[in-house]
Amino acid sequence: xxLLEIRGLQVTFGGLDALSSLxxxxxxxxxxxxxxxNGAGKTTFFNAISGMVPPTEGEILFDGESVLGLDPxxxxxxxxxxxxxxxxxxxxxxxVENLMVSQxxxxxxxxxxxxxxxxxFKKEERExxxxxxxxxxxxxxxxxxxRLDQPAFAxxxxxxxxxxIARAMATQPRLLLLDEPVAGMNPMETAELTGLIxxxxxxxxxxxxxxxxDMKVVRDVSDRVVVLDHGVPIAEGSYESVxxxxxxxxxxxxxxxxxxxxxx
Amino acid sequence: MxxxxxxxxxxxxxxxxxxLLWGGICALSxxxxxxxxxxxxxxxxxxxxxxxxxGYLFLLWIPLVFGYVATTVVVLEGVEARKSxxxxxxxxxxxxxMGGIGLTLLMVGLDTVNIxxxxxxxSPQLFRLLTFERGLEFGIPVWLGICAGLGLVGAVLHQLPxxxxxxxxxxxxxxxxxxxxxxxxDDLAEGFHLExxxxxxxxxxxxxxxxxxxxxxxxxxxxxxxxxVTGGRVKAAVDHYRDAPSEDRRRTSLVLFGAIAVACVxxxxxxxxxxxxxxxxxxxxxxxxLGLNIVVGLAGLLDLGYxxxxxxxxxxxxxxxxxxxxxxxxxxxxxxxxxxxxxxAAVAGLLIGAPVIRMRGDYLAIVTLGFGEIxxxxxxxxxxxxxxxxxxGITKVNPVDIxxxxxxxSDPRSVFYLVLFFCALAIYVxxxxxxxxxxxxxxxxxxDEQVAEAMGINTVNAKLxxxxxxxxMAAFSGAVLAAKVGSVFPKSFEILVSIIILVVVIVGxxxxxxxxxxxxxxxxxxxxxxxxxxxxxxxxxxxxxxYGALLVFMMLKRPEGLVPSARRSRELHQDEYLQDAWLxxxxxxxxxxxxxx
Numbered sequence: 001x002x003l004l005e006i007r008g009l010q011v012t013f014g015g016l017d018a019l020s021s022l023x024x025x026x027x028x029x030x031x032x033x034x035x036x037x038n039g040a041g042k043t044t045f046f047n048a049i050s051g052m053v054p055p056t057e058g059e060i061l062f063d064g065e066s067v068l069g070l071d072p073x074x075x076x077x078x079x080x081x082x083x084x085x086x087x088x089x090x091x092x093x094x095x096v097e098n099l100m101v102s103q104x105x106x107x108x109x110x111x112x113x114x115x116x117x118x119x120x121f122k123k124e125e126r127e128x129x130x131x132x133x134x135x136x137x138x139x140x141x142x143x144x145x146x147r148l149d150q151p152a153f154a155x156x157x158x159x160x161x162x163x164x165i166a167r168a169m170a171t172q173p174r175l176l177l178l179d180e181p182v183a184g185m186n187p188m189e190t191a192e193l194t195g196l197i198x199x200x201x202x203x204x205x206x207x208x209x210x211x212x213x214d215m216k217v218v219r220d221v222s223d224r225v226v227v228l229d230h231g232v233p234i235a236e237g238s239y240e241s242v243x244x245x246x247x248x249x250x251x252x253x254x255x256x257x258x259x260x261x262x263x264x
Numbered sequence: 265m266x267x268x269x270x271x272x273x274x275x276x277x278x279x280x281x282x283x284l285l286w287g288g289i290c291a292l293s294x295x296x297x298x299x300x301x302x303x304x305x306x307x308x309x310x311x312x313x314x315x316x317x318x319g320y321l322f323l324l325w326i327p328l329v330f331g332y333v334a335t336t337v338v339v340l341e342g343v344e345a346r347k348s349x350x351x352x353x354x355x356x357x358x359x360x361x362m363g364g365i366g367l368t369l370l371m372v373g374l375d376t377v378n379i380x381x382x383x384x385x386x387s388p389q390l391f392r393l394l395t396f397e398r399g400l401e402f403g404i405p406v407w408l409g410i411c412a413g414l415g416l417v418g419a420v421l422h423q424l425p426x427x428x429x430x431x432x433x434x435x436x437x438x439x440x441x442x443x444x445x446x447x448x449x450d451d452l453a454e455g456f457h458l459e460x461x462x463x464x465x466x467x468x469x470x471x472x473x474x475x476x477x478x479x480x481x482x483x484x485x486x487x488x489x490x491x492x493v494t495g496g497r498v499k500a501a502v503d504h505y506r507d508a509p510s511e512d513r514r515r516t517s518l519v520l521f522g523a524i525a526v527a528c529v530x531x532x533x534x535x536x537x538x539x540x541x542x543x544x545x546x547x548x549x550x551x552x553x554l555g556l557n558i559v560v561g562l563a564g565l566l567d568l569g570y571x572x573x574x575x576x577x578x579x580x581x582x583x584x585x586x587x588x589x590x591x592x593x594x595x596x597x598x599x600x601x602x603x604x605x606x607x608x609a610a611v612a613g614l615l616i617g618a619p620v621i622r623m624r625g626d627y628l629a630i631v632t633l634g635f636g637e638i639x640x641x642x643x644x645x646x647x648x649x650x651x652x653x654x655x656x657g658i659t660k661v662n663p664v665d666i667x668x669x670x671x672x673x674s675d676p677r678s679v680f681y682l683v684l685f686f687c688a689l690a691i692y693v694x695x696x697x698x699x700x701x702x703x704x705x706x707x708x709x710x711x712d713e714q715v716a717e718a719m720g721i722n723t724v725n726a727k728l729x730x731x732x733x734x735x736x737m738a739a740f741s742g743a744v745l746a747a748k749v750g751s752v753f754p755k756s757f758e759i760l761v762s763i764i765i766l767v768v769v770i771v772g773x774x775x776x777x778x779x780x781x782x783x784x785x786x787x788x789x790x791x792x793x794x795x796x797x798x799x800x801x802x803x804x805x806x807x808x809x810x811y812g813a814l815l816v817f818m819m820l821k822r823p824e825g826l827v828p829s830a831r832r833s834r835e836l837h838q839d840e841y842l843q844d845a846w847l848x849x850x851x852x853x854x855x856x857x858x859x860x861x
Contacts, residue, residue: 051718052714052718071717071722072714072718073720073721073722073723076718076720077720081719081720082718084715088714088715089715090707090711090712090715090716091711091835092707092711092832092835093707093831097704100704101704101705101707101708101719102719104704104705104708104719105720105721105722109701110701110702111697111702113700114702115693115696115697117696121700124701125700125701151831151834153842154841154842154845167719168719171719
């Protein structure tokens with residue numbers, strides 16, 4: 001059974017259909033990339049899944065349960081985590097706090113534990129801190145050591161992007177939605193992160209859907225590619241089949257001159 | 265900007281336009297301070313018998329400061345600084361002189377036209393004060409001379425080495441503080457049996473009469489000698505503390521905290537009534553400020569109707585413990601009433617919070633402002649008069665009976681201890697919650713609500729909890745107020761209370777417990793609360809003016825507050841922090857390259 005199943009999804013802003021009659025599914029353990037020209041509705045697609053934009057029509061099933069009408073935090077609790085295209089960390093919280101706070105829905109301590117410093121409270125604090133450090137260690141030494149206690153705004157751009165992924169990982173999801181994870185990175189950083197995306201599935205067991213414009217990354221890591229244009233899926237399949245699909249080429253580059261003449 | 269363009273080597277001329285501008289501002293300040301009524305209002309308060317009153321002090325410091333400022337220039341790194349010289353002294357003199365001209369014009373105006381109708385303080389008293397009751401021909405040259413002289417002194421101060429400057433300002437502030445705080449020092453001295461000292465220090469012909477000239481001189485000499493004796497040891501200690509590793513710093517903080525706690529418990533025993541009353545007021549507002557600090561500082565919800573919870577606490581206590589409550593007077597013990605105070609505060613927090621919590625930023629501020637007023641008007645209304653007594657309020661609230669003690673307004677020491685208990689509780693709760701799961705959720709909500717939601721935080725719940733915790737602290741404060749005053753009136757819960765608490769939190773240092781403590785000590789202790797007199801009782805009628813001026817000054821010069829939280833000062837000084845972090849990184853990578861890896 002597929003982990004995420006979307007049927008007939010439609011999102012309308014005013015009179016504009018940002019997404020219409022979109023069918024989509026992700027199997028457990030798959031890496032699916034969503035591509036398409038600017039304004040194709042890719043980010044809206046993520047917003048709809050994560051509950052930040054209410055769909056006008058359609059159905060979204062996660063692990064067989066509908067997520068429609070749930071608040072974003074409830075959806076995160078069910079096991080869907082996301083990153084943002086324009087990095088949106090908690091800039092004035094430290095690196096480790098960013099990860100500790102995103103384990104909120106996996107923890108339960110409230111007033112009593114904090115005020116009386118109960119054993120359970122201390123244990124929970126220790127555990128989430130350890131988990132945070134474990135996740136950060138996944139990115140090498142860049143986010144560890146003295147950086148743990150630096151505010152997020154002090155990080156370099158690439159590190160902020162890494163921290164976004166780390167923060168999503170800390171919510172302990174089953175499905176990870178990455179919105180342009182390598183945007184703005186240099187070729188070396190891109191190559192490294194490409195490897196990391198593969199490892200995210202192999203070592204951490206996440207199922208991954210990601211939006212990307214960098215075709216090299218898409219080619220290297222995705223099991224399946226879905227192409228959106230004007231809110232409609234126009235092609236789906238392996239990278240090779242999609243990249244030679246005339247509809248996809250047309251969406252990106254426009255129609256060849258001869259064919260226009262033909263149609264006239 | 266001309267300074268940056270000038271070729272290096274040549275000395276840059278003084279910017280006279282700037283000096284003249286400062287002079288103009290100086291004149292305007294003198295005139296406006298006079299017309300606000302500060303000199304006349306404060307003239308009765310003698311600081312140094314018989315030469316200086318607080319009223320004149322308000323005029324005199326202006327040319328001094330502007331003389332000092334007139335020659336300040338921003339020196340950019342890598343650009344040769346202008347050599348200071350006679351021109352600077354002249355600039356200071358000019359700035360002061362222009363202030364004198366401003367006062368001259370004011371005096372002439374006071375003498376010739378009468379516009380007392382719109383300007384209440386355009387009065388003969390002001391004229392007499394400015395001319396020293398000797399007419400224009402005496403007043404004008406004297407003020408021109410005084411202002412120019414003070415401007416010159418200011419400019420000279422600016423040229424002196426920093427050490428001399430520090431000693432001078434320390435002496436000036438010290439003497440003025442001792443003179444202004446006469447009432448309190450008197451009160452303190454009685455507690456320590458040091459009456460002989462105050463007798464020697466002050467003129468004392470009944471009431472507060474200021475220092476004598478001799479004692480002022482002696483005091484100045486003693487104060488000047490102090491820095492020589494300590495020899496910068498204090499500064500060294502502070503630096504040492506700042507550079508110490510975090511564990512040492514933690515230990516020092518704990519020791520400091522312990523010392524403050526011991527002082528809080530012990531000192532009131534020897535302090536007199538005035539100081540205890542003051543401290544009790546400070547405590548009441550500290551309690552309020554700590555609650556608001558959670559709502560605004562941690563959760564980032566700008567609540568301008570915070571006074572509503574203060575009122576709920578006060579009225580709940582009054583209804584339950586007063587013998588005079590109109591419809592229901594069980595006359596319970598304060599302790600039992602407290603339980604209901606908590607419940608009512610939580611209910612009020614939820615009732616007000618639930619409808620407004622989904623709003624953001626400005627909308628939230630405006631709506632809570634409205635709710636704050638609604639609560640006060642409800643208590644005032646005829647509709648609820650049978651229950652809460654309308655504008656007459658509820659009187660005869662029983663004193664708190666704790667075994668051998670009775671906490672009531674006539675015994676400020678007992679009130680202080682009661683307040684201290686609640687403050688300690690509130691400080692502990694704030695401190696623990698800050699570093700807990702809930703505190704982090706509040707911070708994340710403040711940073712970016714949408715993302716916090718996407719990261720699995722139920723922001724509505726988190727914000728409601730902040731509201732309820734803040735409401736409970738405010739309600740405790742209201743309960744103590746009711747017991748202290750022995751009555752409650754709607755008048756005590758005006759919107760001004762909300763605003764002053766917010767100012768306390770902002771000026772003290774938002775999001776920092778120590779900052780809030782310092783803020784309430786400085787503002788409520790020295791200036792006074794909305795209806796409570798502070799140390800400087802003379803300023804009572806100018807309190808709001810000073811609050812406003814202070815707030816503007818703080819926003820410009822130190823927006824993070826007097827004692828900022830590390831997080832907030834980083835937020836407001838991101839550039840500097842980034843630069844430091846970057847330089848640190850560079851040093852580190854250089855080190856790495858040296859080591860084989």
